Amino acid sequence: MRLQHILSVFGIRSRLIVLVTGAVLPLLALLIAGAIDDRRLAIERAADDVRATARLVAERQSQVFDDAVVLLSTLSTLAGIDAAGPAECGGLVARAADRNKQFMTIGVVDRSGDVVCHSRLDKRVRFTDVELLARALSGRPGDTLIGRLVVGRVTGRPTIAVATPTAKDGAAVDGMLFASIDLGAMSDLADQSDQGGARSVSVIDARDGKVVAGSGALRRLINASVEGHPLLTALVGARYEGSAEVRGLNGVDEIVGFAPLRIQGLSRPVVVVGAPLDAVLKDAAAIAAKRLAIALFVALVALLAAWGLGYWTLARPIRMLTGAAEQIGAGDLTARTRIGAVQPAEIRVLGATLNETAERLSAAQGRLQSLADEDGLTGLANRRRFDDEMKAACARAERDGAPLSTLLIDVDHFKSFNDNFGHLAGDDALRRIGAAIRACANRPGDVAARYGGEEFAVILPNTGADGAASVAARILSSVRDLRIAHGGAPGGVATVSIGSASSSPTRRGALTPEMFVRTADEALYAAKAGGRNRHAAGQGPGLALVPRAEGA
Incomplete structure (x- = not known):
């Protein structure tokens, strides 16, 4: 009662202010939804951008490995390059390393694992990446192998070796020619792609979980393990290519793009390009703030205008809105309002919103009716319909x-089909068979339905036994023509069995669905008992023909 008393004190102006305030609230909700959508679009654009940049950087980084492959292929043809470590071998690899600064060292390793020829050393040392050597010794001349990220024994710096097996005069593999990549050169390439520090660019070995190269401050992480880091988890989850929103190696939330290098081996280098999330959303936040400011301004103007409006200006359109709303609430979704152009924008918005709501409710009601009558898997009528x-x-x-006439259709040996191929394949088979049945029962008035499980049903109005047999024959042929592989079926493809029940104009007495279903079901059982992949016509007593008396 107290609340009613308070409300009774409010005049038309105060109520109009409340009304306008209520009209403005949906606008604010739309703005919030728009801001959320702007954020989503900004993230999507950034994801596309970093993915494209990652692919471009991966292509450039792959060139370093391509250069190594070309260099090793050329050196392996020289007479002085072999695992015996001839005198001229050191000079050859030293000159090659001097001309190709992207490689820290070049050398030859014999079967025992000793570096017998090196661009920097005159004495033998043990080769660091023993797993790479083992793979080379089991390979063939001309193979290209990529090693793990290791700390070079000579340089003391992290490196990845590219290698090819060596063999003298076509004999068995006797060693390995290698070139160790200067990861600093890869980091230089990363620096060239970080847009002046606006992006983070790194190369991560997805197999060992170590940083191979990085731009800017990420250089300090080279050879550091990032196992368990959210970025590595996202990278592996994306199968080394794609994008994600995740905390980057620099500790900043980023939109990151992944792209693998072309050459893979014991290492799986993947380029990671990140854009700070705050920078990505900066423009979207500015737009949202601007829109909010405009909305607040419009709301203030509307409230001030509402205070000056009188009864005759707003009472009539409000009554119209109320009347339309009452009609819609009563179930009349055809109700619409017509608010004149001279009326305030807020009232017109309310009228348009009310009309749009009625249209949406009408459409939703239609969709719900369709869902209630339609089988979700096949799109045919469901059992209820x-x-x-x-x-x-x-x-x-x-x-x-x-x-x-009525047809009952059952997919032959469907349980074994599901057992052999799985339920997803079974669902696909039911969809295709349902479409074939619908194509065969396509007259106006025909109804094709999924009766349950792997059973279908067809209603054929104005159709006698001969017509039902014709439709059944078309269905049998159409399903076979689908050529759905089914090893458990005699013919190797999925088939159906069909039972039919038909009435005649000369029949007397009431017709019930139970008569047709029972008779068609018995006929379907007979078709299955007769070998399946066939049609049997029912002869149920409920549909027996009764001769008409002449003149009746």
Whole structure:
């Protein structure tokens, strides 16, 4: 009662202010939704950008490995390059390393794991990456192998070796020619792609979880393990290519793009390009703030205008809105309002919103009705609609003295199909078979339905036994023509069995759906007992023909 008393004190102006305030709130909600959508679009654009940049950087980084492959291929043809470590070998690899600064060292390793020829050393040392050597010794001349990220024994710096097996005069593999990549050169390439520090660019070995190269401050992480880091988890989850929103190696939330290098081996180098999330969302936040400011300004103007409006300016359109709303609430979704152009924008917005709501409700009601009558898997009528249509068809056939037929269809050996191929393949088979059935029962008034599980049903108004047999034959042929592989079926493809029940205009007595379903089901059982992949016509007593008396 107290609340009613308070509300009774409010005049038209105060109520109009409340009304306008309520009208402005949906606008604010739309702005919030727009801001959320702007954020989503900004992230999507950034993701596309960093993915493209990652692919471009991966292509450039791959060139370093391509250069190594070309260099090793050329050196392996020289007579002085072999695992015996001839005197001229050191000079050859030293000159090659001097001309190709992207490689820290070049050398030859014999079967025992000793570096017998090196661009920097005159004495033998043990080769660091023993796993790479083992793979080379089991390979063939001309193979290209990529090693793990290791700390070079000579340089003391992290490196990845590219290698190829060596063999003298076509004999068995006797060693390995290698070139160790200068990861500093890869980091220089990363620096060239970081847009002046606006992006983070790194190369991560996805197999060992170590940083191979990085731009700017990320250089300090080279050879550091990032196992367990959210970025590595996202990278592996994306299968080394794609994008994600995750905390970067620099500790900043980023939109990151991944792209693998072309050459993979014991290492799996993946380029990671990150854009700070704050920078990505900066423009979207500015736009949202601007929109909010505009909305607040419009709301203030509307409130001030509402205070000056009188009864005759707003009372009538409000009554119109109320009347339309009451009609919609009562279930009349055809109700619409017509607010004149001279009325305030807020009222017109309310009218348009009310009309749009009615249209959406009408559309939703139609969609719900469709969902209620439609099988979600095949798109055919569901059991509920079949039952309703069958009752109506029986009533029409009895009233008009017209023939009526029903088909029950069962997919042969469907359990074994699911057991062999899985339920997803089974669902796909049911969809395709349902489409074939619908294509064969496509007259106006025909109803194709999923009766349950792997069973389908068809209602054929104005169709006698001969017509039902013709439709059944088309369905049998169409399903076979789908050529759905089924090893458990005699013919190697999925087939169906069909039972039919038909009434005749000369039949007397009431028609019920149960008569047709029972008779068609018995016929379906007979078709299965007769070997499947066939049609059997029912002879149920409920549909027995009764001769009409002459003149009746």
